[in-house]
Amino acid sequence: MTVFGKPLRARFAGAALLAIASAVPVLALAQSYPSRPIKMVVPFAAGGSVDVLGRVIADKVSLALGQPVVPDNRIGANGTIAHQMVASAPPDGYTIGMSGTSPLVLAPHQYKSLPYDSRRDFTYLACAGTTPFVLDVNPALPVKNVRELVAYAKANPGKLNFGSAGLGNSAHLSAELFKQVTGIDMVHVPYKGNALAMADLVSGQIQVLFDPVQTSLPQIRAGKVRPLAVTSKTRFAELPDLPTVAESGYPNYEFVVWYAFIAPAATPAPVVARLNSEINKVLRDPEVKARFAALGANLTESTPGECANFVRSEYAQWGKLFTDLGIRPE
Template sequence: MTRRAFLLSGLTPLLASPGITVHAQDLPSRPVRLVVPYAPGGTTDILARVLAEHFQAEFGQPLVVDLRPGAGGTVGTAQVAQAVPDGTTLVMGTPGTHATAKALYPNLPYDPIRDFAPVTLVANVPNIVVVNPNLPVRSIAELIAAARARPGSINYGSAGNGATTHLSGELFRLMTGAQIIHIPYRGSGAALIDLQAGQIQLMFENLPGAIQHVRDGRLRALAVTSPTRAKATPDLPTVAEAGVPGYGVVSWFALFAPAATPEPVLVRLNQGFRRIMAIPSVRQRMEDLGAEPADGPPEQLARLVADENTRWTRVIQDAQIRIQ
């Protein structure tokens, strides 16, 4: 059994025991910094700020959202891996920071499993396939046909190399033979601006980041990437339903602390964040944004990270993605 697995196995009964007492010294004694390793305006930033609104009432300290974008989310994530492990520095992790980075970056300055202590899952988020309204396609079938008819003529933007907004497109390309060209951005906000301006034609964007643009008519939605339809867009088919059987991608967002964070602190953080996410207004806010609230014990998040590393490493190798 690895050291991390041993620690998590010991944490499980603590988290499952409703009568556990967490002492005052186990609580953060100063403001807590939540690093968002992406540019402002994206889904990671939005969800972090939803949590921050209720953090002080639960913990007695403010939660400061600290934007640290760069290198597909790995710059800010590396800073948290090296932070003092006392519970006052956390990161909002994603598949891009904790499931794909190790396979993408040969000199990654952290190990996504060894260097972090899972706290809790926050939300699962489908990606939504959106196009500029001037692109004459109204379905996934028409998108595939257009991309095959004119290989290389359709560019898709993403939040950066390794993000699910990137790998959703690569998986789509592999499974359909549609020769779409990836254009990485430093965050989804800039990519969405260029999509609406027609500089790029397509995105596989996180649903919360794109849904208002779709509702306002600035973008056209074709499908969602999740295996089942999204609650926020029940009339929109999945990519699998729309003609690509077996296709399925869900982005997830989760909280991590530095690896050596004391166990009682992890217990307190897990319990507190799960109470925040159980607040009806928090859940409703996330659902309105197109996110599906989630939580759970640390070992559940640890299993998710391990499984996602296996899955996306295979896709990255098959797509021959290389980042120097």
């Protein structure tokens, strides 16, 4: 039997030789990897939670791999600059990146044009954990818990202002989800950064802010803001008396931001498996887990497949919320 004039057996033999030939470089790469330093692109500024987690992982993975894993902070454009670098890098395991909720599943619904597609352009090495927000209010607001806040908002529709670091960012969406679950009306005031929103909460220019635990803690301890609840399903160890929103009467509410490690699409499976294994070892380290628990981060392990499936699920969920809220890509 022939196909396009060539015997079928010969075509099968040729295909087998081609497969073997193409597999050789991958096997050689896996056996020698890594033979030089690895760049870890970090999309946010030094000192933030993503940067700190990335540096801890980089230091410990460097020891295991015998090669430096070097953080490279590339800030700007809500993380899109860093993600474009990772997406366009050679898929050889020598460029990886830190990522998370905003650039992977929020930005695609915020912007009409991105220099990457989070569903197509990345290999997911591991999803690393989650961090909740704290629902903070200005102390002058006459509410002491979530139920009182909801009652006050319903009695004063449209008179409460809540801040965020910008339209469609995590803090904005956590508040919008809260509005949707509780049926209240508050006015969104977007800022050019979370620090500015917190400053106006402290001064009373806004009354409500959903804020990462890391930046809320100093203001809470100084008595400058009043925490009402944490947005995760479980309480935060550093504020053990603070209930969750779910415990406060709204069991369907949960909002956390999450972290992920990425590499360019088509990164060889043996390299992905090696990186996943070493990242997970760090994430299960009791000392590392305790350190980040104090910062509000719940570190968890995952396989590359589990992480990819999680990101796809989050992408669909937040796309629906953007549609429900009428937020159109800009």
